Amino acid sequence: MTNPENSPPPSKEDWQGFRELDRAIAENRLTEYTFKKAWADRWERYALIATGVLFVAFAVFVVIYDGLL
Secondary structure, eight states, rough: OOOTSSSOOOSSSSSSGGGGHHHHTTTTTTHHHHHHHHSSSHHHHHHHHHOOOOOOHHHHHHHHHTTOO
């Protein structure tokens, strides 16, 4: 699961608040980290769901209005 080649080198400085973010950047999984943090926040989760619903509603509107069905 974790690739030791992508692990950050050990450093003398301890970035306590940014350890997980630093590891995510080193393992090239920043997008996954961002979505997990966004989904954990209640308001951002509502915003993601609302954006998805609006996108689907717009797609349905375009299909119906243009008579593609």
